[in-house]
Every structure is written in structure tokens, then in C-alpha cells.
Amino acid sequence: MASKEVEITSWFAAQSNLVKTDYPIGIGDDMAQIQLANGTSVLITTDMLLEGTHFELSKATIEQVGYKAMAVNLSDCAAMATLPIGAVASVGLPKGWGVEELKRLHEGMTSVGNRFECPLIGGDITKWSHTAPGLSISISMLSRPASCAPVRRSGARVGDYICVTGRLGGSILGRHLSFVPRVAEAIAMRQIAKINAMIDISDGISSDLGHICRLSRVGARVEEAAIPISDDARRQPDALAAALNDGEDFELLFTLAPAEWKKLSGRWQMETPLTRIGEITPAGRIELVAADGKTKEMRAEGYDHLAT
């Protein structure tokens, strides 16, 4: 999400005027949280995928599209270190689609949903009345807090280390259709250490670190040489730019105190690598430090749906 989306999202958030006790987390984070009776709360997220924008049916199977639609929502649950508990899906079908295609979409959705104990519990089936439009899928997912409070985007503190899971960039070569949402990693991380802020990388760290900094009112310094670059990114003309800006990595970007990082990296046993890439600073800008020590501002180059 880049500038125009930030602008309108901030405007929506300002309009919403939610009572904090009933809605502890509102517009602008990876999920919103509603406080229910008896000290119980629930979180919700929603994501829409459009044919031509988020997938091409010439390059992806219908099952992969269903998988991705579910996985991007699971990634939001991971971004707050919460446990997914159920999802609903609404689909706008192209002309000519019917029961067979729906079953294949369902297969893709439930394959990844079941893996994270997140069943599909409802939905809505609609169809375009003309030929031109493509498939649109919207999934909304509920989660519940794990043993700790949900991790927000706004909790980064000056001096925190900035870290990421996995390796970044080049997901367009296929990983955007088959990535494993970091639900298990997020819960495991939170059990070992106190995470101050977290987001999933959907628009590239140049944009997503910007969200953490803006909402936490801090700056950041990222070491170019520390960025874990994926093999797919290395196949791009500019591997570093791919790792910073490509988006759809759906890895986790998080910040935590140095002592907590020591604990986390010392006790980490999962296969997914964790990498420290920088540090939270007081300044309101995000700096990228090159291998030669030169510093430049890191600008959000991620995809902006509202850019003209």
C-alpha cells in the first residue's frame, strides 16, 4: 500500500471514530479487533483478488487462485500473531463458470485453510452478467488472540532491531501462488520473544516498513547487505530492488528489542530463516545503508492501487 492508499485509509480511519473498549484495533492494521462479552475478542481481515491484477488464469490453475485467496488472509492472521479460526468467501464468477470451477476453487482454498485449522464456513456465489469482467474473489477471515495480545503495526520503539522471515523478492515467478503463510512462525516467535511491531510483506518492505514507521512514529535504518535476497529475486535485472519493492512475498517484517532478538535467534528451531536487517531510529525517515556505507532514503516503490 503506497501513498494514495495510505491517504484514503487514514481518512477512513479518521471517519470511523471507534470506541477503543469495543474496537481495540480499527482501520489501518492487518486485522481489526472486536471486543465481545466475557473478556473474549475476535479479529477480522478481508482481501480481494482480481483476475489480471493478482493472478492470470493463463498462468495459474484455478486451485492455485483459491489457494492464494485463502493464503493472503492467513498471512494477515500471521502478521498479528493470531490464530485463524474460520473464513468466508464470496466469488464473482466470469460467464461460463459453474459447479466444476467452484469445486476447484474450493479445493485450493481448503487445502491451505485446513493446514492451519481454518475452515471455510460460509460464502456467496455471484456471476457477472456480461462476458468481459474476470474472476473476483474476496475472502474474510476471523482469528483469535494466541496466548498474548495481537501484535500491531504501531508498536515499534527506537532501538528495536528490524527483522524478516524468509527471503525476499521475485515472487511473481510463482511463489505468490504457492507461498506458505507464516502463521506457525508468528506464533512460535511470539512464544519465545516479545515482538513490538509486525506486518506481512504484501507490497514490498519499502512500503510495508513505511507503515510500521508511520504508525509507530519512528524512523528506520536498513542495511542493504543484510537483506535476505531470494533466488527468484536474483533472476530479476536488479535483485536488491526486487527484494525491496516486489511485494507479495508474504513474509513477516517485525521489530523487537535487541535482548529479545538475542533470545529469539538463540532459541529459533524452525526451518524458515529469521534475519536482522536494520534498526528503528528516532528520525521520521527510512534510510538504506549501502555496502560502502553511503546512505540514501528508501522510498516506497510498492504497488499503489490508487496511483493514476
Add this chain to the structure above:
Amino acid sequence: MASKEVEITSWFAAQSNLVKTDYPIGIGDDMAQIQLANGTSVLITTDMLLEGTHFELSKATIEQVGYKAMAVNLSDCAAMATLPIGAVASVGLPKGWGVEELKRLHEGMTSVGNRFECPLIGGDITKWSHTAPGLSISISMLSRPASCAPVRRSGARVGDYICVTGRLGGSILGRHLSFVPRVAEAIAMRQIAKINAMIDISDGISSDLGHICRLSRVGARVEEAAIPISDDARRQPDALAAALNDGEDFELLFTLAPAEWKKLSGRWQMETPLTRIGEITPAGRIELVAADGKTKEMRAEGYDHLAT
């Protein structure tokens, strides 16, 4: 929802294999219910509106489209006599749409959301990458049980009276964009009387009464002369057919024991009329009794998104 949609929805429900204690209500009702900790539960529904199928931007303002997208979900909350507590919206924008159009959509959504204390708490903004497709909007809404358990589609009993709120048919003349979801009526009804089964009329009573009967394993007899026909339906070539099949009335169709109907109709003080239109029968068919006493089978003539 008519036959092909029923078929695939039943298939999805059979696949889902939900544990009743965790998911008291699954696929196939107006909302699904998740049981959380400490005796607390939450319900969720989702509805997608597509340009050309559910609205025409040549005939509706953007605010009306936003209003309808929110109102159809509120109607699902009403159908179970539950209290809406929050919604998330995802939108697929046509090329050329930006901040101004989003603010107008938001205005429409929140105007009806606020009326029922249901804030918009999150969302996702995406954009079609080519010109042809139209606007798609998906809203998912959460509700909580009122003082009683949610009213399901499956609870109708032989001997129950079949009743509706409001007047039916011809909503295409404009009411489908401006209807008031029957949230307040549902809660008030449930406070006065025990409602055994309920659904909102989105596809016409010929289809929606079919859902109640199928899921309750009962039949029904409806008196043609008792159907409350709207003024808009009277402007259609066949007023009765319009009232039975048009859909998008978003009135409530419900069944209750005769003694409960006596209580309800005796104490009802809201402006929205309640009308008894028939009776639940043991037979697995739905009969329509004409003014001259002749009986014929009432077939589901509502819109089927999966019909070829």
C-alpha cells in the same frame, strides 16, 4: 438461490465437516456461527455485489451502491435475529476510479451501518488492471446473538404459521437500493415470540421458502390471496408473480407456532406490517392455494447464479 446453487452449497456444506461445538452453525444458513471462549460466540456473513448483476451505475448513485452492499449484509443479521457489530469491505475498482469514488461508496455504507450501530472496521482496496470489468464490492459482517439463540432456517415445524414482514415484489423499481434492513423488526419479534425459522427474502419467497422447507424437512401451503403485494409489484405485468419471484425484497420470511403468532400479532407496535401467508405442512412440497381454492405446486423461480 435456486437449484444449482443449492446443489453446490450442499456439497460445500458436506465437505466442511465442522465440529458442532466449535461451529454451531456452518454453511447453508444466513450466517455461520463460531463458538469462542467463555461461552461467547460470533456470527459472520458475506455478500458480493457486481456491477451489471446487482446494480447499474447508470441507474444508481455510488452512494446507493455502498448503501446496498452494507444493507444486504445487515439483512442477513436480521434473518437470524442477531445484532450486527462490525463490517469489513473489499472493493475491486474499475479503471479511472479513485479517492473521490471511494469516499462516496464509504458514505453510502456508513449511512446505513451507523443506523444499526455497525461500523466499518476494515477493508481492502484493489483495482482492475483493464478497462472492461465493473465495480465489485464484497462486505463481510459480524453479529452477536441477541438475548436468545440465533434463529435458523432449519427450525420450522409442522403446523407453524408462515409469515412475512412488509410487502413484496417489484423492488427493481428502486427499493433494492434503498430498503431498510429488518434488523430492528427481527429483534423486536424475537423479544415477543418464539420464532422457529427465519430467512431474508433475497431470491423471492418461491426460492427462500424452499430453503426453510428443505432444511427443516417440511412442506408448506401458501394462500395466494394472503400475500402482501407491494405497490411496485402492482406496476409489473403480473403482480403476484412479482411478489413471489422478484427477489431483493429483503423482507423477513418466518415461521412460528399459532399461539406465538397470536402473541406477536397482538403486541406488535412497529410500523412494518406482519402478515400471515400460510402454514407449514408435513408434505415435502410447497403448495400455492389460489383464491378459488385450486392448489398448484409453487416452483422456485428466483434467480440462479449458476443456471446456464
